Amino acid sequence: MSDDWEARLREHGYRITPQRQLVLEAVEELRHGTPEEILVEVQRTASGVNLSTIYRTLEVLEDVGLVTHAHIGHGAPTYHAVDEHVHIHLVCDRCRKILSIPASVAQGFVETLNKDYGFRTDISHVSVHGRCDNCEAMPRGEETDDPL
Amino acid sequence: MSDDWEARLREHGYRITPQRQLVLEAVEELRHGTPEEILVEVQRTASGVNLSTIYRTLEVLEDVGLVTHAHIGHGAPTYHAVDEHVHIHLVCDRCRKILSIPASVAQGFVETLNKDYGFRTDISHVSVHGRCDNCEAMPRGEETDDPL
DNA sequence: GTATATGCAAAGGGTTTGCACGGTT
DNA sequence: AACCGTGCAAACCCTTTGCATATAC
16 A cells, blocks of 8 residues: 555545545455445454445545546446556446556547547546457357446 | 337337337437436426336337437436437536547547457447546636546 | 544435336237 | 336435544544
8 A cells, every 4th residue: 555645645634544544455455446345345354334434435535646436337436546557447348347458548549639629538537338359259148238 | 300210119029109209309309318307308298207217218219229328427327319420428527518529539549449459349338537628728716526 | 622534324316116007019 | 908118106226414423633
């Protein structure tokens, strides 16, 4: 865990609490986690922690720049620690697997948006949906067909 | 409205109903609409229509390929008619405006995903978040800061 | 000691579902 | 006449909020 997380919180006027430490650790441990999943991970250590604390804590951690979230569909968002490299999520609509690829792949696209449309974007914030390698080759039948 | 919509439904074993026609018309009229907004539009003509019918109908219309939806953040998804040109949504996180740009802008990106990662994508399904021209220039202060 | 953070429970959006009735085929 | 589609109400998931207590500072 980045060791200046305490400083980060303090700088913004937030206090250091066990819950905040645990949530940050859980996010780093899970790499991709929904609030619910983070709760479960946190409760392995501290069973008394409440879901609403997870939400409030994620908000704080996001505010100070220690975590971010991305939407992978219509369900709950997924959170990451920010010290991982920035990445894009490729979500397979058939098998539900999530591929993380370097954000640099989208660099040209992002630059075009900026130059041609004056739009500054954070491409990592949303996911790109489609079919992964495997599923594209797979015979029809066992698809999820849940249009996220 | 595309005039083969009845055929489209029948081909897939669905029936033709006033509600389905109204929902399709509403989607085309609105161009971007959440289920709730579509309900309101539909109710201008038929006040008795229920929200659950909107959801069920959108699912059907999506199944037969007459509409699609895209997620613009943590709120409700937004639906379109498919006969409009495929586009990408640029959502400004500050002023909430939605810019629609041709999907062709992302062509290079999409091809890279396919070639390098074997991932076939529908880029129009999700939105790209960031700051629009206007807001990027605007002095700080009145931003939404709601990290969709 | 004081302000912030937490736990709990209740409320809030958005969406789905069971069921009986009504409409399309 | 048979079955699908609809309205209604209840249930559901995810998230937010009010309030009293506990904790960091």
